[in-house]
Amino acid sequence: MALDQQVIVSAAREILQQEGFDKLSLRKIADALGVQTPALYWHVRDRAQLYGLLAEQFLREVIAQTGLETTGRDWLISFGTALRDSHRINRDSARLVAFVQPSQTVEQEVANVILDHLEAGGMSRDLARIACSSMQAFTLGWSLFESNASVRPMMIGNLDSDAAFLLALTQLAEGLASVDLSFQQTNGTKPPPPDLFVG
């Protein structure tokens, strides 16, 4: 099998899934591919870029799996749910995302896709940015907490973790969507917050 950036990313993903983030290393990836460690550097700048590519792949899959709901509220919930499912299925992916600096161009592309979805659902682009950031932030943080064995029992207790997540996610999505409406209708129940722009 010819060495390739995609092949390396796949091998890394396999090891991450199998052994977790702590055990992931360039050496182990190279071993799995039957190659010496420095060979990876021909296809990948460094570890940070490799992990960034991995995170990017996860995010792309989430977007592909997110439904085509029409309203902003529903899309946000679908997006958040898909994001959390990804973090649950892909071991330590939350820790990975917390660790890496994804490539800027990719993030730009992904962001545009998301923002287009939300605009199509009737959100202003500025609020869509906030909403999208919020959903990703909330889901990432929740996944990190959830995968933390010592925090989980205190915070979740004997509650159903899925239901608790969905409850909070829904509240956040509805809250953000309601701000959007107040922007558009100008007679919403909540006034828009002041000074949302810099400068």
Next chain:
Amino acid sequence: MALDQQVIVSAAREILQQEGFDKLSLRKIADALGVQTPALYWHVRDRAQLYGLLAEQFLREVIAQTGLETTGRDWLISFGTALRDSHRINRDSARLVAFVQPSQTVEQEVANVILDHLEAGGMSRDLARIACSSMQAFTLGWSLFESNASVRPMMIGNLDSDAAFLLALTQLAEGLASVDLSFQQTNGTKPPPPDLFVG
């Protein structure tokens, strides 16, 4: 200066603030204290415990700085704001929290303090758990995103980051508080979510 767990934590904190999480290491801490690296192991089990103590100190300070608002909504907002301020002031503290497994006893204690606050503000203990988890998760995730140079411009754009955070935080807090009301009044606008408990 006699070596001590607290002294070590303080030195670690200083290096974290000065050089960031990537540059933090036991060796550097030991150097700063004028001591050999293995000396640290007399006072600290391993790196994970040391970082956990650091995260614990941050969290304690946040709780101490959180106001004594009476309503659950206000307390949550105050808590979330203090948490984010801490992450902004203390460099890479979000990445640290994402990395460590804090000690269970400490988390228990802190959780109890928080939950007592929320119960005093009129929340059910179960919803307080969810609310508290949600605020910490959201703030942690937001801080991680915000400190990520390549994600920030896409997600926040030219918006005021402070205002955007506060907007989303407020929506989340109000949403969670409203669920609480519907629990207590049993005539709220939103029905309680089904199957919140496990089993």
Next chain:
DNA sequence: CAATCACCTTAAGGGTATTAAGGAGAGGAC
């Protein structure tokens, strides 16, 4: 006074990412 214990040292083992330099092979130019 001797023994113990706390605390730190040096020494060593094994892990990591990364760079430098060199070799083997494919492909094209002439």
Next chain:
DNA sequence: GTCCTCTCCTTAATACCCTTAAGGTGATTG
């Protein structure tokens, strides 16, 4: 066919890192 070049990988080396083992020193205590 020969030579050159470029791609892709190897070996070698550097410089970190965490952690454990074993040994020494000085204060404390019986």
